[in-house]
Amino acid sequence: MSDGPLTLTINGKPQQFERVPDAERLLDTLRWRAGLKGTKEGCRTGGCGACTVLVNGEPTLSCLVLSHEVSGENVTTIEGVAAEKVGRIVIRAFAEAGAVQCGYCTPGFVVALAGQLQGDGTPPSVASLLDGLEGNLCRCTGYRAIQKAVVAAREALK
Amino acid sequence: MIRSDAEPKARGALEYGTDLEAPGMLWAALVRSPIAHGRIVRMDLSPARKMPGVVAVVGPEDLRTLLPKAALEAERPVFPLDEIRYRGEPVAAVAAETLEQARRAAATIEPEVESLRVDARIEDIFPEWPSPAAAKDPRVVGHVHARFGDVDAKFRSAELVHSETYRTSGVHQVAIEPHACLAEVRNGTFHIRSSTQTPFGLRDDVASILGIPESRLVVEGTWVGGGFGGKGAAFLEPYAVLLAIASGRPVKLSLTFEEEFELGRTTLPSIIRLDTAVHRGRIVARRVRLLLDTGASLPGRDFAVGYSIGFLLGPYRTTAYEIEGFALQTNKPPFGPHRAPFAPQSVFALESHIDGLARRLGVDPIEFRKLHAWREGDRTAYDQPVGPIGLEAGLEAAARTAGEWRAGLPSGHGIGVAAGFWSTGVGAGGEARLWLRPDGLTILEGEREIGNGSVVQGLALVAERVLGLPVEAIRVEYGDTATAPFDSGVFGSRTLGALGQAVEKAARSLANTLATRAGAQTVQLEMKNDRVLVVAGRRRQKLVDLLTPEERAAGGIEAHGKHYGSERKIDASRVVTGTVYPYQDFTAAVHLAEVEVDRETGHVRVVRYAAFQDVGKAVDSASVTGQVEGGVVMGLGTALSEEMLWTPEARLANPGLLDYRLPRIRDVPPIHVEAIEGFAGAGPFGAKGLGEPPIIPVPAAVANAVADATGTRVYELPMTPERVARALKLL
Structure with a gap:
């Protein structure tokens, strides 16, 4: 992990983001860098499920995942x-x-x-x-x- | 019929408050008080100003500079002027390039504070039940006292007096969308976008709090991710406006869930005493006393007590009564509205009490209620005539279902009934503009749908019924407070009943205009090949052919509808102190719960549920079901698991979803929903609002079912396994 570039495949399309902080959550990368605001921000503590996305097909709470943790993986949002x-x-x-x-x-x-x-x-x-x-x-x-x-x-x- | 907003919402395509964004936008964070009661001795904002990315920091000292001509409201200070009143109260605010930077900078501000004595609980103020002289205590911020008839004599001569004390807890609205807004200054005007139930009310509130003219504020609502009363009054908006002025850039402010809980303006704890005198099998006199925690008070605390206390008398004929309520200022966040504010709690106490009394008298609880239940024309405690109300019909329907359930009831299970009434807020005014174009109808109004369907579905269906135009050809469009006609907002179960009347009037005026032009008594509209046709008798003509040249140039014909409620009168001579409030449009709900109580753990499982809801006239049966199911399940949370827990220092111990338990998908029982029609309300076609009523009887119905199952009554909400186990003497 680093305060550096991040690659994610989002809804089938590989995307590169520059200078993504270590502590940034997948939820925020999706909403504010990729502009995919269909993934909703609720409690940010894993308690409400509003931010659920698929990571390699598995339902995942995007507020509890650091973006760099899933670097290179397939993320599917509600838009996908x-x-x-x-x-x-x-x-x-x-x-x-x-x-x-x-x-x-x-x-x-x-x-x-x-x-x-x-x-x-x-x-x-x-x-x-x-x-x-x-x-x-x-x-x-x-x-x-x-x-x-x-x-x-x-x-x-x- | 599928709601027009359903698929776009499910696809994640609509913009809520949390989604707001603007070019050049800054992110804001609040600095919150570390203590519940005290004074700020010193607060140094300069370290925060030097933090990376920080563009603006505002604190109490900056208000004069930012708003030199403003007359700030003293009752609702943006930042504490003298005393910090609750833990987490905002004392300063920061705007920075990123949210992380704003939060880091906010964390560097550590106000030096001097603590004062904390009142965390009602018992800290009144360890014993207060004497009449207690009203002079400065922490009594609201006092209501009313009486009628010779209460003392009736209690003295009664055959039986039933006396009980109930306690209720703080519960939170927990909309899944946190509060969020975005403010910016454009050409000297403050523009606020916010997830709000009441755009116009929010505009007036912010103007009042900041002491600026309403004409300098424009509010635009976003889609609302759940309101339940929590997204009415101004909350975050004044901070966002101040930071927007200080930074010269758009500012976004939203809350974390921890802040939602710690700052939330919601239902707070109470202690309720009920005494009922019975003679010859009938209730002859009542005494009702209420101690309501109203937290760090805000204007409206009188209302909290003065309105709630009527629900403790219930929808029952009252010959003699005395009621007294105190609003108490503690160092919790301010009391605020939460779906049928305080009614589920009042009704829990009252309907538990009535149920226990019926059992003590050996009378069927439903029959006992029917003996006393309001019918149209009865008088309320304040001598207001009761309007059409489906209470007796609801009780009869419930009795039939209870009989069926009773027949096959497994041992260890119990059945409980509870009745509640509500007055929907049809008095709050509103206006709507209709725009009939050759290709369809647009309803223009000021507030967004908050979820119950009353705006996107309800208003469109009213226009459909009046004009005959299919609902697919009717669009609801939302303006901001500068362009949309005024409306009071979505609260008090009023939208369909009040704003619906404005739409109905506008639609009738359109129909009348077209009828005159068509030379007919009445007309109906229909769609053919995407064009509006005007049908007069057997004649059909294109709308275009009935328009004036000006209307054709403008693209359509407009109509404006207004609804402003009339004042309701009460007998003020019955009020000794304070203010009580008249009711507007009467509605009732009767609920049945079947529960199973675990005799080892005290866990209560709701096995099945039935709700009989007075709807006046159902405008959309799917929405009726949706509101009732949603209200029932929210009520099950209040009944069984939801509770805000404060420490003796008034620190909220469970500010999050991991320790504040909401009902989940596997918790909910089958719910039978039955609409009671035929008791017309004030709304279009006799409709009654039903956003709030379905939550009201739930805790009481469950409590009465627990008592039926175990023979033991639980006197406190929520009925957690621990409380039930204690009541059953398992602990």
């Missing part, structure tokens, strides 16, 4: 997720289920769910998908509509 089939299906399912109110937590939920639904084969069980969303907080919907969206997105991908 939304451009792909699974993401589009998940987004549609959230909208149709009424699972979006203030919408601030939604990109984090979408990424966390899409990350679990990617890949071939049978999707994980609903219970397992919900377990994967335990780290995502929503204060508006009471989660019932999100649960419906999870079921609907899973059905659509089966």
Whole structure:
């Protein structure tokens, strides 16, 4: 690690950033250097899930990762997720289920769910998908509509 | 029907307060007081000014220089003028090229302070229940006392008196988006962009706090990542404005979550005493006493007590009562609104009390409530007529469901009911402008959607119903306070009920104008090939053909709608001291909870839930469900896990999500939502606001279910495993 250049593959495109401080978090690199503000800033302590991105396909809290730690890795943000089939299906399912109110937590939920639904084969069980969303907080919907969206997105991908 | 903002939000495409950015922008950080009560002896800002990247530092001494002509507000000082009133109170602010630089510089400012005695809890002020003379204590910053009827005589002659004391805790709104704003000076005018529920209120607030004319301020709202009452009044904006003046550059200020908790203006603890006299099976007299912690007081503390105290009498006919409430100044951050401010706490106490009383009398708790429940035309405690209210209907629906649940109830489970009422803020005024173009309708107004759908969905549906135009052809556009018509903002469950009326009036005026021109009694609009058609009887014509040459040149026809509420009267002779507040539009909620209580750990699991919500008339059933489910789950947090914990030095011990537990996706039970219609409210088509009511009965319903399951009552919120275990004598 160094207070130096950083290379990340963001949504499939390699990107170079100059003079990135050692302590900079992935969340801030994505939002303020790459200009991808769909990844939301919530608690910055790993407690809310609003900043969830995929690192090499794995749902990851970008507020808890230093950018240099993931140098050279593949990072997919909500903007990237939304451009792909699974993401589009998940987004549609959230909208149709009424699972979006203030919408601030939604990109984090979408990424966390899409990350679990990617890949071939049978999707994980609903219970397992919900377990994967335990780290995502929503204060508006009471989660019932999100649960419906999870079921609907899973059905659509089966 | 899919909300127009749903997919853009889910894709992360919309701009919230935290996303704000401007060319040449600086980042700001606050310097916060290290003690809860005291004075600043000396504060040296110069080391911070020399730190890398720092462009501006402002402290108490700089206000005069930055705003030479301003008459700063004394009640809400930007920086402490004399005393530091709570831990974390901002004492200075820094702007730098990066956020990291701003925070590092802020950390170098270490004010030399002199500590004063800290009042951290209500008990620090009143170890015993206060006598009437206690109102003279300078820490009593609000006092309300009202009475009616011969209370003493009724208590003396009663067959039974039920007396209890309840305690409630501080809870935080915890919007997932932290507070954030951006301020800049353009040609001598201060422009503020902020994640706010109330752009116009924010403008007036900042003007008042900084002592500058409203005409020099323009506020533009962003999308709001959750409000729940916490994003109303001015909070960060005055600091951002001062730094923008000092630096000559745009300044962004947002809070960390630790700051959210430590500075949050939210619900604070209370102690509630309830005494109820019963004669021949009916309540004949009530005494209600409230000690409410209002923290470092702000204007509005009288309201906190004067409004809340009515909810302790509940939606029940009252023949004789005495109520007394004290707002107490402690060294916590100021009390502030949090979704139905203090009502879930009041109703927890009252509905636990009523439930326990019914059980003591051997009467079914729902039947006992029905005996006393308000019906339209009854009088409130302050002699205001009760409007249409679906309370009895809600109780009857709840009784049916409770009967079904009771039939197959496993042992160890319990069922609880609770009722609540609310008055939605339809009196707060607002205006809307409608712009009908040949290709659709635009609603122009001043505040952004905060999440519940009342703006993007509610207002569009009102216009749809009046004009017949499909909602897809209706767009809501947001102006800033310089361009949009005035509106009071999103609070008090008022948006649909109040601003909706302004939209309804504007839409009717459009329809009338077009009807006159078409030579018809009424017209409806429809869309064909993306063009607006005006339908009068069997005749259809293009909108364009009904426009005047001026309107055609301007591109459409405009209509303006206004709604300003009428004043509600109460019988002031019943008020001995202080101010109580009339209600505006009555609404009710009746909830049922089934719980399972772990007899070893005290853990309460909510097995299923049902909410019967008086909606007047549902404008959008999906939004009704969304509001009720969201309110119920937020209420489950208040009931079971959410609690701000302060040390004896008034330091918040759990300022973060790891120690302040919100409900999570696996915690929520199935929730049956039933809209009660037929009791018309003041809103369009008889609609009633429902942002706040669904949270109100939740803690009480859960508490009553715990009592039903265990035979033991829990007298304090939240009902954590520890408190339940203590009540069950497991600890």
